Amino acid sequence: MAIIKYTEKELDLLARLMRAEAVGEGSLGMLMVGNVVVNRAIANCLTFKNYNTIYDVIYQSPGGFGGVNSNLFYSSATTLEKKLAKRVLNGEYYYPATNALWFYAPSGNQNCVSYWYDQRLSGRYKNHCFYEPYPGVCPELH
Numbered sequence: 339m340a341i342i343k344y345t346e347k348e349l350d351l352l353a354r355l356m357r358a359e360a361v362g363e364g365s366l367g368m369l370m371v372g373n374v375v376v377n378r379a380i381a382n383c384l385t386f387k388n389y390n391t392i393y394d395v396i397y398q399s400p401g402g403f404g405g406v407n408s409n410l411f412y413s414s415a416t417t418l419e420k421k422l423a424k425r426v427l428n429g430e431y432y433y434p435a436t437n438a439l440w441f442y443a444p445s446g447n448q449n450c451v452s453y454w455y456d457q458r459l460s461g462r463y464k465n466h467c468f469y470e471p472y473p474g475v476c477p478e479l480h
Contacts, residue, residue: 341429342379348392353415353423355396358405359441363464365422370435370463372426375403377439383476385455386439392427434461437479438468 344352352375360367378386378395389395396403405411415423435441440454443465450459450467460470473480 340427342376342392342427344392344427349420349423349427350415351396352392352427353419354411355403355405356423357415357419358408358411359403360466361410363466366432367464367466368419368422369426369430370432370466370468371441372423373431373435374438374441374468376426377437377479380478381439381476382478384439384471434463434468436460437470439471439476440469441466443467
């Protein structure tokens with residue numbers, strides 16, 4: 339059962355964004371990106387107030403995802419990518435993206451910074467650094 343309502347169009351959008359942001363990091367990396375999208379839709383805090391659909395979160399401006407500008411975002415999602423998107427929409431979470439609202443990929447072999455948008459580093463997976471709010475800031479996530 340889904341933890342957030344979504345349309346088939348939103349499932350496709352999420353699958354394409356996950357690919358555009360993390361295809362080089364395999365299925366687990368794409369799942370973690372999906373966790374961040376779902377978390378933003380669930381959270382009603384910080385800069386994510388009133389962004390409660392997958393569509394709204396993906397196209398949030400400012401503050402959306404750079405992947406929407408990638409050619410990878412504009413090609414059709416595969417069956418596998420849609421299955422991955424459905425898994426996160428159904429509530430599968432993966433550390434360090436469990437409570438994360440942000441991620442970025444540092445250039446080269448640089449380390450993750452300790453704070454991003456004043457939120458703490460929750461961890462790194464391959465080339466993505468994930469950041470979560472402090473407990474109590476976004477009660478929907480903790």
